Amino acid sequence: MGHGIAEVTAIGGYDVAMRDIEEDIVREGYEQIKWSLGKLDEKDQIDESADEVLERIETTTDISEAVSDADLVIEAVPEQMEIKEDTFSAVDEHAPDHAVLASNTSSLSISSIASATDRPEQVVGLHFFNPPVKMDLVEVTYGEATTDETAEIAHEWAESVNKTPIYVRKDVHGFVVNTVLVPFMEEAAWMLSNDETTVREADATMVYERGYPMGPFELNDFGGIDVAYHFRDESGQPVPPAIAEKVEAEELGKKSGKGFYDYEDGDGVDYE
Numbered sequence: 001m002g003h004g005i006a007e008v009t010a011i012g013g014y015d016v017a018m019r020d021i022e023e024d025i026v027r028e029g030y031e032q033i034k035w036s037l038g039k040l041d042e043k044d045q046i047d048e049s050a051d052e053v054l055e056r057i058e059t060t061t062d063i064s065e066a067v068s069d070a071d072l073v074i075e076a077v078p079e080q081m082e083i084k085e086d087t088f089s090a091v092d093e094h095a096p097d098h099a100v101l102a103s104n105t106s107s108l109s110i111s112s113i114a115s116a117t118d119r120p121e122q123v124v125g126l127h128f129f130n131p132p133v134k135m136d137l138v139e140v141t142y143g144e145a146t147t148d149e150t151a152e153i154a155h156e157w158a159e160s161v162n163k164t165p166i167y168v169r170k171d172v173h174g175f176v177v178n179t180v181l182v183p184f185m186e187e188a189a190w191m192l193s194n195d196e197t198t199v200r201e202a203d204a205t206m207v208y209e210r211g212y213p214m215g216p217f218e219l220n221d222f223g224g225i226d227v228a229y230h231f232r233d234e235s236g237q238p239v240p241p242a243i244a245e246k247v248e249a250e251e252l253g254k255k256s257g258k259g260f261y262d263y264e265d266g267d268g269v270d271y272e
C-alpha cells in the first residue's frame, strides 16, 4: 500500500519521500511505482509523463530525512500495534510541529496509535484501498482526540490527489468498509471450510451474479490472506479454518505466489 499511496501523492503534484526500513524494500516499491506509472502513461491516464511524476519521489531508509520537512506523513507499516506505536513515536520526534500524522491502518485504533505521540489531536486515519492508484475511496477516520481541523486537512488533501474522501467519525475496528467487506470474504471461507462451496464457484457467483469486480477468494488473495486473518484474530473472534490454514502454510495470496489460487505454478484466477 505504501508505494501506491506515494504514487497517488506524486501524481497529485506533491513531492514525496518514501521510506522503509530496508533499501531493498524501498527499491522494490519504487520499481512497482515505475511499472504502474508506465501503464498509466501508456494509456494517457496521467497528465504528465511517468518520468515527470517519478522525479517528485525520493526514497530513503532514514526516518528523520523522510519526515523532517513534511506537512503530512502517511504511515503504512504492518498491521501490528507495537510497530505502529514505534513508528508514530519516531515520526513525532522528527516531523515538524505543524505536520499532520496519518495512518493507513485498515482496522487498528487511531486513538491508540495517536497516544504514542505528543500530538494526538493531529493524528488521523487516511485509509486507502488496494490498488490506491485505481481505487477512489479514502476513509478519513477520527481518533478520540482528532480535531475537526486535522480531519478537514486530511479530507482536503485526499480531494487534492483526486480521491473521494469519506469521514468515519467513530474509531471502530475495521471502520466502515472492512466491517462490511471482511465478512464477505469470511462467509465464503466458512462455506469452504464446511465443504459447502469451492473457491471457483463462490467467486463465480459473486462476479457473474452480483457484478462484483472480484469474488471473495480472489479479493482475499489480492489484499493478502494474512490481513483478513489479523483483522478477525485481533477482535478475539474465530477465524474461518480455510483462512487460518492458508496463513499457517504461508500461502498469503498474490504477494506470496499462492493463496486460494496458484499464481506461479498454476493458472492464477480461473473461475471464468
Ligand code: 3HC
Binding pocket: 035, 036, 037, 039, 040, 105, 106, 128, 129, 130, 131, 133, 134, 135, 178, 181, 213, 214, 219, 223, 227
Ligand atoms: N497501476 C496501473 N495499472 C494497473 C494497476 C496499477 N496498480 N493495477 C492493474 N493495472 C492495469 C492492469 O495491468 C491492466 O492493464 P492491461 O490492460 O494493459 O493489461 C489494466 O489495469 C486493467 O486491469 P484489469 O483488467 O485487471 O481490471 P480493471 O482495471 O477493470 O480493475 C481493479 C482492476 C481496479 C483492481 C478491479 O479488479 C477492482 O476494483 N478490484 C477490487 C479491488 C478492491 O476491492 N480493493 C479493495 C480491497 S480491500 C482493501 O484494500 C482494504 C485494505 O484495508 C485491506
